[in-house]
Amino acid sequence: MLKLFKLFNNKRLFILLITLVMFIVVMGFSLGTRKSLSWPENFVRDTTGFVQGIFYKPAGYVAGFFEDIANLHKLAEENEQLKIVVAQYTREKAQYNFIQSENERLMKDLKFTESQKEKYNxxxxxxxxxxxxxxxxxxxxxxxxxxxxxxxxxxxxxxxxxxxxxxxxxxxxxxxxxxxxxxxxxxxxxxxxxxxxxxxxxxxxxxxxxxxxxxxxxxxxxxxxxxxxxxxxxxxxxxxxxxxxxxxxxxxxxxxxxxxxxxxxxxxxxxxxxxxxxxxxxxxxxxxxxxx
Structure with missing residues (x-):
């Protein structure tokens, strides 16, 4: 009975030792420099990428939709601002033309009166x-x-x-x-x-x-x-x-x-x-x- 118990303990110790060695080997293999992934790693990565793709694309579409709406709103605001700027430019251009025309007349008047002043004071x-x-x-x-x-x-x-x-x-x-x-x-x-x-x-x-x-x-x-x-x-x-x-x-x-x-x-x-x-x-x- 005692021998059986010792044998059982030796098997457990042996399995633990084998598991530890395999774990160290796998860790060393994973951390080492490799040109390709192992098939379990490939499987995990492909599965994760597939699942992410299923959820990411619809989420991207939804996020893009709301982003487009935000951009349209921003464009509408910019368009309104441009309309205001154009209106102001048109008004200021008309104002400028009026002032320029008036200034030309006044300069002509000034030249006329100055010539008169020189002669008749x-x-x-x-x-x-x-x-x-x-x-x-x-x-x-x-x-x-x-x-x-x-x-x-x-x-x-x-x-x-x-x-x-x-x-x-x-x-x-x-x-x-x-x-x-x-x-x-x-x-x-x-x-x-x-x-x-x-x-x-x-x-x-x-x-x-x-x-x-x-x-x-x-x-x-x-x-x-x-x-x-x-x-x-x-x-x-x-x-x-x-x-x-x-x-x-x-x-x-x-x-x-x-x-x-x-x-x-x-x-x-x-x-x-x-x-x-x-x-x-x-x-x-x-x-x-x-x-x-």
């Missing part, structure tokens, strides 16, 4: 046109500067092309300009006559711009003395006589000259330099006497 103030009245018997317009800016009645108003009219009424912040087209020699309430001369003939030429013909859009210069050298294409400017209109303001160009019925005076037809339409800015002429 007047002060000038640019005003924006707020409204225009084109009624035949009341051709006026309203500008956006008034008594707060030093504007006074009877100040001359010009455009970059030439004389436009004269200030007739003034409020604190606006002024009314009576246009030169209101001139009528037979109407005592019309625009005042303008003493005029020709450039280069200031000491030899004189006349009075007294009327405007709306049918021909021409001015008439009367009371030209005999022997006056005025002739077609002469540039007519204000002479400054009488004090209402400063000298040197451009009025227009002579079209033709006609001797009066009795030969005592002549008259001339003048094409106005100003076109009397589509004004955005005008210039108020500040003479020292008028601006005080």
């Amino acid at each position: 007047y002060d000038y103030r640019i005003a924006h046109v707020e409204s225009i009245n084109t009624e035949p018997n009341n051709s006026t317009l309203v500008i956006d500067i008034g008594s707060k800016d030093g504007v006074r009645p009877n100040m001359a108003v010009i455009s970059t092309e030439g004389l436009v009219g004269v200030i007739s009424q003034v409020s604190n912040f606006t002024s009314t300009v009576k246009l030169m087209t209101m001139m009528n020699a037979n109407d005592p309430n019309s625009q005042s006559a303008i003493a005029a001369t020709a450039i280069g003939k200031e000491n030899a030429t004189f006349g009075m711009i007294e009327s405007y013909d709306p049918k021909t859009n021409k001015l008439t210069m009367n009371k030209i003395p005999p022997g006056d050298p005025i002739q077609p294409k002469d540039q007519i400017v204000s002479s400054g006589i009488g004090g209402l209109y400063p000298r040197g303001l451009t009025i227009g160009t002579v079209d033709s000259v006609k001797v009066g019925e009795f030969g005592l005076t002549s008259s001339a037809v003048i094409t106005p330099a100003a076109d009397f339409q589509d004004w955005k800015e005008l210039i108020v002429v500040y003479t020292q006497e008028r601006a005080e």
Whole structure:
């Protein structure tokens, strides 16, 4: 009995020893450098990969679906932002074009007034046109500067092309300009006559711009003395006589000259330099006497 027990214990010890040796051999084999896997390892790996593939692909599809939705939402937001940017660009481009156009006009105005200043030493103030009245018997317009800016009645108003009219009424912040087209020699309430001369003939030429013909859009210069050298294409400017209109303001160009019925005076037809339409800015002429 004792021998049997010892034999049994020896078998158990032997099996344990064999198992331990196999375990060490397998571990050494697994940890060693090999070019290929054993079939159990291949089996385990293939099985694991197959099972992972079964669960991973559907999960990937679902995750991709939600990712696509998130991307679409992001693209929609970016699209909205781009629309806003485009709208802002369009508005700012229009604004830029408007400002650029206005700047070009103002630069042109500035150049014009600076050339006038060099010759006649007047002060000038640019005003924006707020409204225009084109009624035949009341051709006026309203500008956006008034008594707060030093504007006074009877100040001359010009455009970059030439004389436009004269200030007739003034409020604190606006002024009314009576246009030169209101001139009528037979109407005592019309625009005042303008003493005029020709450039280069200031000491030899004189006349009075007294009327405007709306049918021909021409001015008439009367009371030209005999022997006056005025002739077609002469540039007519204000002479400054009488004090209402400063000298040197451009009025227009002579079209033709006609001797009066009795030969005592002549008259001339003048094409106005100003076109009397589509004004955005005008210039108020500040003479020292008028601006005080």
